[in-house]
Amino acid sequence: MMELDELRIFQAVLQEDGITRAAQRLHRVQSNVTTRLRQLEDKLGVALFLREGKRLVPTAAAWRLNDYAQRLLDLAEEARLAMADAAPSGRLRLGAMESTAAARLAPVLADYHARYPAVQLELQTGESRTLTVAVLDGRLDAALVSGPLDDDRLEQIVVAVEDIVLVAAAARGAPSLEELADSTLLTFGSGCSYRQRLEAWLRRQGVQPRRIVELGSYHAMLSCVACGMGLALLPQALLDSMPQMAAQVSTHVLPDDLSRAPTLLIRRRQARQPALQALETMLLECAWKGGGSLGAYANN
Incomplete structure (x- = not known):
């Protein structure tokens, strides 16, 4: 079963165009990002990125997953805030x-x-x-x-x-x-x-x-x-x-x-x-x- 943390890592790699910047953004070591990404691919049974040397090229499956990943992460955040009944706080990117x-x-x-x-x-x-x-x-x-x-x-x-x-x-x-x-x-x-x-x-x-x-x-x-x-x-x-x-x-x-x-x-x-x-x-x-x-x- 997919985990939200894996989806966050996947999106970071997709948006930052590689493991290195994704690891910096997530404050993780690169090996951890690589391992979790491969685990997600194994769970889904598809390759999300093509490896060309040190470069990662998103596959069609990656772009399909991105839409679902965003919806799942948004829903999880909505649930967290609903349970907390939170006042406006945190980061807002406009x-x-x-x-x-x-x-x-x-x-x-x-x-x-x-x-x-x-x-x-x-x-x-x-x-x-x-x-x-x-x-x-x-x-x-x-x-x-x-x-x-x-x-x-x-x-x-x-x-x-x-x-x-x-x-x-x-x-x-x-x-x-x-x-x-x-x-x-x-x-x-x-x-x-x-x-x-x-x-x-x-x-x-x-x-x-x-x-x-x-x-x-x-x-x-x-x-x-x-x-x-x-x-x-x-x-x-x-x-x-x-x-x-x-x-x-x-x-x-x-x-x-x-x-x-x-x-x-x-x-x-x-x-x-x-x-x-x-x-x-x-x-x-x-x-x-x-x-x-x-x-x-x-x-x-």
Whole structure:
């Protein structure tokens, strides 16, 4: 019979890409990690990793097991906390889009730290696609991403509805579809939901942007827009939080199917912990609504 400790070791090896870093993360000797991993493989009757010298390559069976392992570990943690009737404490690993972290999260996290000092909250920023994968893999407990998402493994709660605007140089008027096609689009990487939204809309119009330049921060993006380098798609709330930068650019209304985007708090189904429940409650109390009601997105 599989043991929870074996599943924790298996996940550490999978997530850390090898025995050495997994042993460091678990504070175990490497030989113990290797032995317990082989014992798990013997119990299951399948190879979870292919050994190529010192390198371990996950098999298809390993990726199948990972989903079950996360569910079992989440359920065990939920049972432990239910029996302890614990107040929020321990580690909470939260992911967030950079725009959400910059424009909305700071006062919430400050209040959260004041209310729940026993919680060690870790924040990781990134693109929606990357954060979603991290939640599914168990590397994050929850994340704030742009939706909607179509994945039955996730619970999704709308905590904001963002007004999305097209940003151009201050002296520039609203670009036509032809001008959009001939413009440089300034974006994050391909995992950015706002970029995906804009590219999908352009494809529906039969337009292919002339050039896409990927940047690593909104400050850099707005600076480049202000200098006339190109156009960007941004949440209005982010511009409102950066008034000096916003004064150097112009904003333009987008078509209805581009102009509003729900921000979701996502977590694995059945993943329950007091620290996350407390944060969820605080986020809903904030009533982040962008330019309108959450009601239209309540069932996403």
